[in-house]
Every structure is written in C-alpha cells, then in structure tokens.
Amino acid sequence: MSRRSRHARSNVMMGMTYIAAIVATLPLLFIIFHLLRQGAAYLRPGFFTDMPNPVGETGGGMANAIVGTLILIGTASLLGLPVGVGAGLYLADKRGSLLATVVRFLSDVLNGLPSIVLGIFAWEFLVRPFGGFSALAGGMALGAMMIPLVTRTTEEMIRLVPVSLREAALALGYTRWRTSVSVVLRTALPGIVTGALLALARIAGETAPLLFTALGNQFWSTSLREPIAALPLQIFTYAISPYESAHALAWAGALVLILIVLIISLVARYATRGRYAGTGD
Amino acid sequence: MTEAAAHLSGNSATDSRSARSFVTSARGDRVFDILITAFAASIPVLLVIIAISIGLAAWPALSRSGLSFLTESTWDVAAGKFGAAPAIYGTVVSSALALIIATPLALGVSIFLSEIAPKWLRQPVGFLVDLLAAIPSVVYGLWGIFVLIPLLRDPVGPFLRDTLKLGATPLFSGPNYGYSMLAAGLILAIMILPFISAVTREVLLAVPQSQRDAALALGATRWEMIRDAVIPYARSGIIGGIILGLGRALGETMAVTMLIGNRPEIASSLFAPGYTMASLIANEFTEATSDAHLSALMAVGAVLFAVTLIVNALARWLVWRVTRGSR
Numbered sequence: 001m002s003r004r005s006r007h008a009r010s011n012v013m014m015g016m017t018y019i020a021a022i023v024a025t026l027p028l029l030f031i032i033f034h035l036l037r038q039g040a041a042y043l044r045p046g047f048f049t050d051m052p053n054p055v056g057e058t059g060g061g062m063a064n065a066i067v068g069t070l071i072l073i074g075t076a077s078l079l080g081l082p083v084g085v086g087a088g089l090y091l092a093d094k095r096g097s098l099l100a101t102v103v104r105f106l107s108d109v110l111n112g113l114p115s116i117v118l119g120i121f122a123w124e125f126l127v128r129p130f131g132g133f134s135a136l137a138g139g140m141a142l143g144a145m146m147i148p149l150v151t152r153t154t155e156e157m158i159r160l161v162p163v164s165l166r167e168a169a170l171a172l173g174y175t176r177w178r179t180s181v182s183v184v185l186r187t188a189l190p191g192i193v194t195g196a197l198l199a200l201a202r203i204a205g206e207t208a209p210l211l212f213t214a215l216g217n218q219f220w221s222t223s224l225r226e227p228i229a230a231l232p233l234q235i236f237t238y239a240i241s242p243y244e245s246a247h248a249l250a251w252a253g254a255l256v257l258i259l260i261v262l263i264i265s266l267v268a269r270y271a272t273r274g275r276y277a278g279t280g281d
Numbered sequence: 282m283t284e285a286a287a288h289l290s291g292n293s294a295t296d297s298r299s300a301r302s303f304v305t306s307a308r309g310d311r312v313f314d315i316l317i318t319a320f321a322a323s324i325p326v327l328l329v330i331i332a333i334s335i336g337l338a339a340w341p342a343l344s345r346s347g348l349s350f351l352t353e354s355t356w357d358v359a360a361g362k363f364g365a366a367p368a369i370y371g372t373v374v375s376s377a378l379a380l381i382i383a384t385p386l387a388l389g390v391s392i393f394l395s396e397i398a399p400k401w402l403r404q405p406v407g408f409l410v411d412l413l414a415a416i417p418s419v420v421y422g423l424w425g426i427f428v429l430i431p432l433l434r435d436p437v438g439p440f441l442r443d444t445l446k447l448g449a450t451p452l453f454s455g456p457n458y459g460y461s462m463l464a465a466g467l468i469l470a471i472m473i474l475p476f477i478s479a480v481t482r483e484v485l486l487a488v489p490q491s492q493r494d495a496a497l498a499l500g501a502t503r504w505e506m507i508r509d510a511v512i513p514y515a516r517s518g519i520i521g522g523i524i525l526g527l528g529r530a531l532g533e534t535m536a537v538t539m540l541i542g543n544r545p546e547i548a549s550s551l552f553a554p555g556y557t558m559a560s561l562i563a564n565e566f567t568e569a570t571s572d573a574h575l576s577a578l579m580a581v582g583a584v585l586f587a588v589t590l591i592v593n594a595l596a597r598w599l600v601w602r603v604t605r606g607s608r
Contacts, residue, residue: 006505009504010505017389017397020390020392021394024386024390025406025410027471028412028416029409030424034427083320083323086316086317086319086320087320090317090321099318099322100321102325103321105597106328108597110324112597113532113586113589114531114532114533114586116534116562116585117331117532120335120338120562120582121330151324175310176310204417205416206417207418207419207534207535208563211563212566232417232535235419236422236539239422239423239427251427254419254420254423257420261415261416262415
C-alpha cells in the first residue's frame with residue numbers, strides 16, 4: 001500500500017471514531033430533550049404535594065411516590081451502608097487474605113446480578129414467609145444492591161489513605177480498631193460518602209426489585225409494613241396505561257426522578273472535589 | 282487528612298494507658314476484627330442464600346420437566362405448559378442485537394477518548410457517555426414507548442423494509458407494530474453502551490505509552506498504531522468489557538418489558554414481539570396464582586441467575602488480566 005493511501009485510510013478511520021462519539025452522545029441529548037419538553041409542562045408545585053387522581057382523570061400529583069422513594073432509599077441505606085463500609089474496611093485491611101480475594105470477586109459478581117433476580121429472591125425470602133408486600137422488603141432488596149457498590153468504593157478510598165498515617169496512630173499507642181475507625185475511616189470519609197451517594201443514585205431509579213416487594217400503593221403510606229408507592233414504579237404504571245393524563249404524569253415523574261439522580265450524583269462529585277481541593281498540599 | 286492528624290495529636294496527649302485498658306483494647310481489636318469479617322463474609326453468604334432460595338423455589342418446575350424446560354417452546358399458562366425456550370431465545374436475540382449495535386460505537390468512542398480527542402473535549406464527551414448509565418431503566422422504557430417506537434413504526438420500519446428492500450428477508454418480514462425485538466435490541470444497545478465504553482476506555486488507558494511510541498517510531502499511521510499496537514495489547518480487556526455489557530443486556534428488565542411486546546413466541550422477524558427471561562418474570566410474577574406457574578417463573582429466574590453469574594465471572598477475569606499490571 002502506498003504511503004498516501006495508508007494515510008488516507010488512517011484519516012477515514014479517525015473520522016469514524018468522531019462519528020461514533022457523536023452518535024454515542026445523541027441518545028442522551030434526545031432523552032434529556034424529550035424529558036424537559038414533555039415533563040416540564042406538567043411540573044407544577046401540586047405535583048409534589050398532591051396525591052394521584054383516580055385513573056383517567058387529569059391533574060393530581062405524586063406526593064406519595066416521592067415520599068415512598070425517599071423512605072425506600074433510606075431503608076436501603078440502613079442495610080447497605082454499614083455492611084458495605086464494614087466489608088470495605090475488611091478488604092482494605094486484610095488485602096491479601098483468601099477471604100478478601102473471594103469477597104472482592106463475589107461482590108463484583110453480585111454487582112452484575114440482574115436486579116430482577118434480587119427482586120424474586122426478596123419476594124421468596126422476605127415477602128412470601130411474612131405474608132405480604134412491604135416497604136421493608138423493598139428497602140432490603142435495594143440495600144442488597146447497594147452492598148457491593150459501597151464495599152468496592154470504600155476499599156478504594158481506604159487504600160488511598162497513606163500508610164504513614166496509620167503507622168503514626170499505632171505508634172502513638174492507638175489500638176488497631178481505634179486507628180481504623182477514627183484515623184483511617186475518618187480520613188477516607190469524603191470519598192466513602194461519594195461512593196455511598198453514587199450507590200444511592202443508582203438504586204433510586206430501580207424498578208424491577210420493587211415490583212415484587214414494595215409493590216406500589218395508590219394511597220398515602222409511610223409504614224414499613226405496608227406496600228409503599230415509589231417513583232419508578234409509578235412511572236412504569238402510568239407509562240403503560242392507556243390514558244393521556246397518565247402519560248403526562250409519567251413524563252413529569254421521570255423528570256423528577258432524573259433530577260433526583262442527577263442532584264445526588266452532582267453532590268457526590270462535589271464532595272470528592274472538596275476532598276482534593278481542601279487538603280491544599 | 283489534617284483533621285485526622287489533629288485528632289490524633291489531641292488525643293495522644295491525654296491518653297495514658299494502664300494495663301487494664303490495654304487488655305480491653307486487645308478485646309476491642311478482636312471484636313472489631315470479628316465485626317468487619319462478618320460484614321465481609323455476608324457478601325458470599327448473601328450470594329449463597331440467593332442461589333439456594335431461588336434454586337429451591339425453582340425445583341418443582343425443573344424436576345418435573347427436566348432439561349426439556351429449556352427447549353420446550355410452548356409457554357401457555359392456561360394449559361399449564363411451561364417451556365422457557367421463547368424467553369431464552371428472546372434474551373439471546375435482543376442481547377446479541379444490542380451487542381452488534383453497541384460494540385462498534387463503544388469501541389469508536391473509547392478510541393476517540395483515549396487516543397484522538399483533543400484534551401478539552403475528553404472530559405465533557407466522556408461525561409455525557411457515562412451519564413447514559415445513570416438514567417434509570419424505567420425512564421429508558423418511557424422514552425422508548427413514546428419516542429423510539431413511533432419512530433420505528435414510521436420512518437425506520439418502512440425504510441428498512443421498502444427502501445433497503447430488506448422486507449424479503451426473514452429478519453424484517455411481517456407486520457411492524459413497533460413493540461418488537463428490534464425496539465428491545467435498540468434500547469439495550471443504548472443502555473449497555475456506557476458500560477462497554479467505560480471498561481474499554483480503562484483498558485486502553487492501561488496500555489503503556491511505549492507501545493504507542495514504538496509503533497509511531499516504526500512509521501505507523503495513527504490508525505495502524507491503534508490497530509497493531511494498542512488494541513492487541515488491550516484485547517482481552519476489551520472482550521471483558523463487551524461481555525460485561527452482555528451481562529447487563531441479559532438481565533435488563535424494565536425497558537425491555539415496556540418495549541418488547543411480551544409475547545411468548547419464537548419469530549424470525551425482528552419486527553415481531555417477543556419475550557426475554559427478565560421481562561417474562563416482570564410481566565407475569567405478580568399475576569401468577571398457581572404454584573406451577575410461580576415455580577416455572579422461579580426456574581426462569583434460576584436460569585437467568587446462572588447465566589449472568591457465568592458471564593460476569595468471565596468478564597471480570599478478562600478485565601482483571603489486563604488491568605492488574607497497571608495498578
């Protein structure tokens with residue numbers, strides 16, 4: 001091949017990667033465009049404070065679903081955060097041990113498990129034996145999804161803590177657990193918070209596990225023992241319903257859900273930025 | 282960091298250790314060790330409990346029909362016939378379609394971001410692609426129902442069938458309702474794109490710079506450098522990323538349930554509605570009243586669990602082979 005045709009070919013291939021980059025960003029721009037256009041029209045204060053109207057009637061809001069989602073991710077955090085941070089501490093502490101290798105690998109596997117599998121597991125384990133759908137079961141299913149996410153970010157963040165800091169604490173007579181908790185964990189805290197927030201952002205939009213656990217609820221409920229409404233579930237129900245008014249609500253709900261996810265992600269990014277800017281040296 | 286150091290020095294001044302506190306502190310260490318070990322062990326334990334409880338729930342269906350559960354193509358709830366073949370077929374086809382569309386795009390974007398793009402463009406483009414992963418599945422489904430499916434009905438379907446004359450092939454024959462394998466494959470392609478591109482970018486960045494410099498010094502063009510020096514080095518990691526994307530596509534539930542049309546049939550046409558394992562479970566689980574139906578759905582879940590377990594383990598291993606050197 002001549003030198004010129006080789007270069008022409010190279011340029012063509014380089015051009016293709018530009019096209020790939022453009023095509024790959026288009027869907028996101030389209031989705032955001034449609035969310036804003038369809039969702040913003042219906043996004044008024046009442047959306048956040050009103051209850052859903054009877055099926056087919058226009059108006060109404062998603063107050064119960066928004067509160068339900070907050071309760072669900074709160075419950076999930078109660079399970080996912082302590083277990084995830086604890087397991088992350090272990091992985092960073094006992095880096096080379098056999099259990100650490102196994103746990104690290106299996107937490108990646110758990111992370112890749114379809115959320116619907118966790119959903120039917122939670123149904124079999126938490127709904128069927130206890131005789132009914134409940135917010136608690138939904139929160140536990142989401143919490144189980146959080147565990148591997150929090151575990152791995154906690155481990156990564158703790159590994160960033162200089163060994164000298166740990167050694168200094170031990171040399172001053174700190175016990176190992178005090179060193180881990182009040183020196184190492186405390187230093188790594190901003191990073192761990194970021195990881196936790198990203199995990200929250202991810203589970204906030206989960207729908208599949210909630211189908212068989214939290215179930216959804218047309219009425220106001222904040223009880224952990226009752227079925228509870230959730231934003232993603234409500235969007236699903238409205239999207240597949242035949243009514244125009246329901247579709248409008250679904251778009252508005254999706255916009256709110258995306259905003260919740262985005263705000264959590266942005267706060268997370270901000271928290272990490274503060275970490276690197278704040279140390280100064 | 283400074284905060285913790287201050288905390289340290291502040292306390293050490295007042296910390297005079299007696300023999301007694303030394304004993305309790307050793308106990309504290311032991312309690313702490315047991316606690317974090319228990320938290321760590323809870324992950325394998327959780328996976329084992331998931332496997333056992335889904336396996337037990339699936340057992341009645343699996344033991345009744347044995348391996349023919351996987352090959353039987355009739356899924357008729359009223360007749361009490363439960364064959365998973367249509368759902369398995371739909372899962373395989375929709376995921377394959379998604380990979381065929383998403384892989385070249387993800388590779389292109391990753392090469393663009395790691396090798397070609399000017400510095401100022403890398404972060405914003407990378408951020409936009411990553412953001413695709415943050416959008417909830419149900420929002421993809423909503424967008425699919427009201428934007429993607431109308432598009433497939435009108436310009437895209439007739440274009441494929443009539444303008445490109447693909448209507449004669451079995452892949453694009455039959456009526457085009459919009460809700461179809463094609464819609465599911467397209468939405469899955471968008472959804473797995475960020476996962477494949479994130480891993481691919483990571484392994485491309487792990488390729489040593491000397492590899493590139495050597496190729497350029499030998500007179501390679503940029504494309505030849507990427508093709509002959511960069512990609513071969515990162516190959517197993519790229520394949521790992523693709524398999525990771527496959528794992529996502531296999532188990533993706535909501536968006537697919539909303540777009541695939543949910544019909545338990547094996548049809549050659551991509552315009553025809555279908556079912557995937559995940560959408561079958563999502564669609565029928567809460568309506569399942571008979572024990573046989575429930576157990577059959579659990580069996581589908583067990584198959585999905587086993588397949589994604591294997592796929593993910595394989596992907597992690599491949600990615601680990603490339604990136605272990607760079608960490």
